Amino acid sequence: MFRLDSRGAFLTTVALGLVAPLAAMAIVALALGAQGLIAALQVAASVSFRGPVRQDDAAGTPSPIFSVHIATHEEPPALVSRTVRSLAGQVGAPQFEVIVLDNNTADPTLWQPVSDLCDRLGPQFCFFHEDGVKGAKAGALNIALSRTDRAATHIVIVDADYEVSPDFLAIAAAEIARRDDDFFQFPQAYRNDGAQVAGISLELADYFHRHAPQADGADAMLLTGTLSVIRRSALEAAGQWSGDTITEDAELGLRLRRLGFRGRFVDRVAGRGLLPLDVAGLAQQRYRWAAGNVGTILTGFSGLSLSAALHVAAQLTAWTNFALPMAGGLIGGGLALAAGLDPHAAADLTSLSGFGLLLVGLSVCLPLFISVMRSGRAEFPALLVALSSRLVLVLPSAMGTVDALLGCSGSFRRTSKDVGSGGASLGPLMPALALAGLLLLLVPGLPLLAGLGALLLVLPFPFALGTRRRLSAYRASLQLA
Secondary structure: OOOOOHHHHHHHHHHHHHHOHHHHHHHHHHHHHHHHHHHHHHHHHHHOOOOOOOOOOOOOOOOOOEEEEEEEOOOOHHHHHHHHHHHHOOOOOOOEEEEEEEEOOOOHHHHHHHHHHHHHHOOOEEEEEEOOOOOHHHHHHHHHHHOOOOOOOEEEEOOOOOEEOOOHHHHHHHHHHHOOOOEEEOOOOEOOOOHHHHHHHHHHHHHHHHHHHHHHHOOOOOOOOOOEEEEHHHHHHOOOOOOOOOOHHHHHHHHHHHOOOOEEEOOOOOEEEOOOOOHHHHHHHHHHHHHHHHHHHOOOOOOOOHHHHHHHHHHHOOOOOOHHHHHHHHHHHHHHHHHOOOHHHHHHHHHHHHHHHHHHHHHHHHHHHHHHHHHOOOOHHHHHHHHHHHHHOHHHHHHHHHHHHOOOOOOOOOOOOOHHHOOOOOOOHHHHHHHHHHHHOOOOOOOHHHHHHHHHHHOHHHHHHHHHHHHHHHHHHHHHO
């Protein structure tokens, strides 16, 4: 049965490109305009970046009392136990508790060892297992909030795979004493991220190297999930976590901003988690980020200043792109050219689509390239891997973008962190697009721009093979650790 989701929209554009190139051209032109707006938004956010705008004196602020919340679902017990032990080993921390909330895990052998560990660590560590939880991670975090000690002043979110540094909570307390904002966000980072996966880690870190400092300088930083610290009263005033989104962190950050709460970015690595373990996990994560953040954008920016709205929108569109309708237009127009159907209109359609794909490629790769080259954060080989990884993730980002706009992005799906479960499958879409790109290059009379667009359809597949090999080596390194 035909469904109007990203796949259905793509196939519709292909069909229109074959039988009605002018109609397909209107769709591609709309996508091209949207991509141009995103590129302009990112440039505007970069140009308007002015650096930190305030340094409030928070002297005399009472010492915080932290409640650390860890939501788990079907996680390997050794992984969660490692996270819990890292919290048990905190040095110089203020008063804190840890609540592990396991939701909807049917197999007790996955959660019982974590429960036993919390029992051994004492009353400071509380474990709860709940069935029938609605709202995925957000629902679990709301339950944890309802069971938080009444004296707790701040909620700290730590993902189940994150091993925090021994001074994490001491650093968080010092940040509150330095500038008592309503929430702040530490960067995400990854264990064992050297060697072959350094480029993949670099690509994922681009948000925290580029977008987060810009947003912080404009007083517009959002939340990104793990290693978030939120004033309890602000979280409760905002209505707690929402289970109606697949990016509950960014959505909460925007709600807090609308209500006038202040937040910031703390550019200091205080914990490390696991990279997605295979290409499918990497793609699923990127799809969720793109789709969830587009859905958050659609809720609007009421209550924000123009500058804050600009930087919030720039953060939320960090993974947005409109490559899918352009790819559909290119393939459909190429089929029309090959069949000799309305060759002039078909040639124009393929040229416009090819130009659009080039714009997407430049929009997603050029800022990363410039940022890394300016900062010197990585060696050139790692940068090349980061760029190839970003091209691999154009397709899931594009699908997430279109699905969110069509209202069919689905429910929250966790990224597996079970080292033994990583797979080799790349799915059918990427190789199918690569094959289509190769066939397009054989079409007589294909315009130059269309040929360049066809190359961009081909490249993600061999790059994905390299990414698969690197993540396989990464899984092996984790098993040996």
